[in-house]
Amino acid sequence: MRRELGFRVGIGAFAVLLLILVAAIGVELTRQSLLSIKEFGFRFWLTSTWDPVAGEFGALPFIWGTLYSSILALVISTPIALGIAVFISELCPARLRGPLTFLTELLAAIPSIVYGLWGIFVLAPAVRALETSTPEALRALPLFSGPPLGNGMLAAGLILAVMVIPFTSSVAREVLKTVPPAQREAAYALGATRFEAIRAAMFFARTGIIGAVMLGFGRALGETMAVTMVIGNNPQVSLSLFAPQYTMAAVIANEFTEATGDLYLHALTEIGLVLFIITLVVNTASRGLIWAMGRPARSRKPVVVAEAAA
């Protein structure tokens, strides 16, 4: 028995390393941002002056840019990702299922830097062409104001959307698989059309689907290279899709090695700390939802599909 214990403790030590690692990331980031936390407090997140020379740091534009680009990506990618999940798991011929899954997952295999490269040389010029051809009347709206640069929020949102689609759709597909076939069969038996049956299945799987969308959101929040290369890197709080803006991850990528002075470095690390906390919360919540979906179906109430056949 003692040897059994030795084995357990031996490999357990390696497993515990993972726990230590997560804790260490939190501790180290906090330690490295103390100067900035002490100096600015909450003001750090509410002001928008970013002036390393004067030692004034306000991170509002970065938080704004991160949330704006991620939500924009979510708005674009969610319908597409869910459409793909439904098509692959419910609609397409069995023979196409494997190849289509593989192709959509290739999108996740392309490195971020390659998306960025493509973004600089192909997407940004295309977006600029779109911007210059936008009618004047529309350009007057705050959503479309600003010079047509190509690099800006719209390009960032588009590229993030493409990058997030494979994550959301593959989780949504897994979630749809857990819907008991009886759900759909019951719907069809009541005379539901395909749309109505799938709607019932999706309603049944709603917690998991929300989890899948949140998982994509978590990915978008932390995405660095591709966004850095197309968003224009201009710290401003603007509603405009065409305006160059900045994100939390991008400012760290661009300025970390050039940060002179401890306060500057601590300010950048504090941005990293908050990014760490936000992604932690979003990912944990999303996994919680997906996990709740995977529980035995018996413990949950069946969905009423009678309305579908009314």
Added chain:
Amino acid sequence: MTRDTMRRGISAVFVAACGAAVLVALVPLAFILVFLIKQGVQALNMDLFTHMPKPAGEPGGGMRNAFVGTLILTGLASLFAVPIGVLSGVYMSEYRGTRLAVAVRFAADTLNGVPSIVIGIFAYGIAVLPFRHFSALAGGIALGIMMIPIVARTTEELLLLVPETMREGALALGATRARAVFSVIVPAALPGIVTGVVLALARIAGETAPLLFTSFNNQFFSTNLRQPIASTTVQIFNYATSAFDDWHRQAWAAALVLVMFVFVCSLAARFVTARVQRLRG
């Protein structure tokens, strides 16, 4: 129009929209791949692998140092990430249901979701700041931290697939638990575990953000682990954001090499997994 035709109509539109969603996602994929191949093939030559970078603005040269750098960095990363990942995967599957296993699984998933740039800051704090200079070692640590959770989770999942009877057989023959795990269960899952490691390698080879302020960059050839080192991805980033056409060209070529490496890895992984599943019946 009757209510019935309306319902059928909505359904047909929905089905068409789902099909269209697949096309909408495949269009950027095709665009990226076609453009990458077109630009990359034009610029791809042996010089890229055998020559060193020329000074800024001078055409020609290659990025031998960057390819070697990426090999060193990924090698360093696997050196410590594979043992930690595999052994914690073994723990999670052997002692599944224990509180520690649940906590470790949570930690692995958390680690997997941490943005790579944040891992970079962490590695900077523990491996650059104390020594006051960027180093290949710090880059390897950053990439290794990203690799651990991927290896741990695939190992766990694949070990759980090994039939319980194999463990019982080993134990019935008088093997200790350690013996059963390392002589019977892990070997049975080995092809899958190797696949997981290959996929993790493919993923970290394409990482840029965690290297920006750990291994930094080096315009010279270096294999010194305590000095900054070049990497393919950081080099692509620097070249892409530069003003020189020839550097843009080389960035595309290097990106093509990178994507081909990643695709070959995932295809190989798919092939192995399919084979294993077929053998298991």
